[in-house]
Amino acid sequence: MHHWRAIGVAAAFTVGCTALLVTIACFVSWQLALKDQRERLTLHAEHTVQHIQAAYQDISNALHLADASGFKDCSPAHVLRLRDITRNTVSVDNMAYAPGEIVECNSWGPLTRRLPTIPPAFIMPDGIGILPNWLPSQDARGPQMILTFAGHAAVVDQQRLFGAPGGGDGLTILAMNGVALKRRGHTSPGPDPAGDVLEETARGGGWTVTARATPPAFGPYLLGAWPVLRQILPLLAVLSAGMATLILRARLSPSSELKRAIINREIVAHYQPIVELATGRCIGAEALARWRRPNGDLVRPDAFIPLAEDTGLIQPITDMIVDLIIVELGDLLRRTPRMHVALNLSAADINTGRILTVLERKLAGTGIAPQQIWLEATESSLLDLEGTHRTLAEARRRGHWTAIDDFGTGYSGLQYLQRLPIDALKIDKSFIDSVGTEASTRHVTEHIIAMAQALKLDVIAEGVESELQVAYLRERQVAFAQGWLFSRAVPAAELIAFCNRTERAAASARGAA
Numbered sequence: 001m002h003h004w005r006a007i008g009v010a011a012a013f014t015v016g017c018t019a020l021l022v023t024i025a026c027f028v029s030w031q032l033a034l035k036d037q038r039e040r041l042t043l044h045a046e047h048t049v050q051h052i053q054a055a056y057q058d059i060s061n062a063l064h065l066a067d068a069s070g071f072k073d074c075s076p077a078h079v080l081r082l083r084d085i086t087r088n089t090v091s092v093d094n095m096a097y098a099p100g101e102i103v104e105c106n107s108w109g110p111l112t113r114r115l116p117t118i119p120p121a122f123i124m125p126d127g128i129g130i131l132p133n134w135l136p137s138q139d140a141r142g143p144q145m146i147l148t149f150a151g152h153a154a155v156v157d158q159q160r161l162f163g164a165p166g167g168g169d170g171l172t173i174l175a176m177n178g179v180a181l182k183r184r185g186h187t188s189p190g191p192d193p194a195g196d197v198l199e200e201t202a203r204g205g206g207w208t209v210t211a212r213a214t215p216p217a218f219g220p221y222l223l224g225a226w227p228v229l230r231q232i233l234p235l236l237a238v239l240s241a242g243m244a245t246l247i248l249r250a251r252l253s254p255s256s257e258l259k260r261a262i263i264n265r266e267i268v269a270h271y272q273p274i275v276e277l278a279t280g281r282c283i284g285a286e287a288l289a290r291w292r293r294p295n296g297d298l299v300r301p302d303a304f305i306p307l308a309e310d311t312g313l314i315q316p317i318t319d320m321i322v323d324l325i326i327v328e329l330g331d332l333l334r335r336t337p338r339m340h341v342a343l344n345l346s347a348a349d350i351n352t353g354r355i356l357t358v359l360e361r362k363l364a365g366t367g368i369a370p371q372q373i374w375l376e377a378t379e380s381s382l383l384d385l386e387g388t389h390r391t392l393a394e395a396r397r398r399g400h401w402t403a404i405d406d407f408g409t410g411y412s413g414l415q416y417l418q419r420l421p422i423d424a425l426k427i428d429k430s431f432i433d434s435v436g437t438e439a440s441t442r443h444v445t446e447h448i449i450a451m452a453q454a455l456k457l458d459v460i461a462e463g464v465e466s467e468l469q470v471a472y473l474r475e476r477q478v479a480f481a482q483g484w485l486f487s488r489a490v491p492a493a494e495l496i497a498f499c500n501r502t503e504r505a506a507a508s509a510r511g512a513a
């Protein structure tokens, strides 16, 4: 179920990621298109400036030629001269003579209707006046530009003047020397009233030209780009699926699952009672970690403690068990000072001694005495003898009891035991199992008990499952035991009930005696 959910998440991730990648690709290509348009706009403005400069040179020559001709009378010779100049100047459509308030003649001859002159919008440094946006009539030719000098005027097609190469594609010249330009088909100068616009300005030879374009909006651009996008879509989907697989693998790896379990506080503690064989009373319990999965399954420590030890996750687990002991058994321990809880330590906890400061910090102010927390080190984890010695000695100095767990499964001999600062020894279940059997280990069991007693260590038998084993242990003065015969590892509430029950039973046995 858990995996199906993860696969569902991965599928959703793939779709989401593909959509995101498509959006990013579209956005980036849209931005590139805008950048490209901006560059073309700049180029267009620069070309226009160059074009105007060249055309202006021509027009200026034409005006100076007209002036130099000396004609000021609109005589046929004057008109002929104007016609000649017009024909020989590419940019100029017509030449006129207007020394006062009306235009007197042009290259076609004297004017038959009265046409008043209009003052220029601005004057260039060389004295030529310029009037853009002149519409002689509502004819289809569009706005004209009039350049005047010493009574003569040159009429120029404004659109042709600004029709520099590099234009097109919706690029237009918006203004010249600060004057907004009318375009063909537009009745008023200036930008379109709505929408985003891009504008770029270029300067040169006394001319300032602003070019303008309407950039494509994101939505319409996408529609245009869809055929290309469709081609790369499978590639993006494969890329997303690859990423989803990698993430899924990392998420489903046992160590990341365990890490998540720790963060989600899925690690819980069960407690197995330790009983005094002489009275049957509960004298304490061993805290044993369990992993309660979100679906309620309880995972045994053998399935995750080795992984936790390998991946450095054992220390947060130990800390979590300490927290649980304080919260769940705090009341019991405060009420019954002779009771203890045994905490399993990992090799890392023992070698570094870190657990001692953790315990000191966590126990402070709880009313739980250090001697109520027994520290168990498995025999197989005692690799670093010096570190172990230091930590166990310091633990005892702080008041904790120390015990060797699973004794007999490693290679420790009497000499080794003698040197370790410990209070108790737990005999591994495999030796207790041999009691009453013909197994060769049964002699070792005898030997371990004798050895522990010789060293004046408390002995706790682990994995006691039968009365026969109890009788055997009693006979050899083994004081304490734990095992399924008494109780399995149970949640805190059941442990407390078990201890109360054994306490009442022991009291009534004492009363009866």
Ligand SMILES: Nc1nc2c(ncn2[C@@H]2O[C@@H]3COP(=O)(O)O[C@H]4[C@@H](O)[C@H](n5cnc6c(=O)[nH]c(N)nc65)O[C@@H]4COP(=O)(O)O[C@H]3[C@H]2O)c(=O)[nH]1
Pocket: 272, 287, 288, 289, 290, 300, 301, 302, 305, 314, 317, 318, 321, 344, 345, 346, 378, 405, 406, 429, 462, 463, 464, 465, 482, 483, 484, 485, 489
């Ligand atoms: N068949 C049988 N089994 C019995 C009987 N009595 C007790 N047991 C089991 O024997 C194990 C005793 O714990 P252990 O030797 O410390 O061995 C523990 C301990 O080494 C490790 N462990 C458990 N909790 C922690 C922890 O919080 N930290 C560390 N570092 N190790 C832990 O995992 C090991 C296994 O723990 P569990 O699976 O809980 O298994 C427990 C307990 O449930 C019995 O009569 N019959």
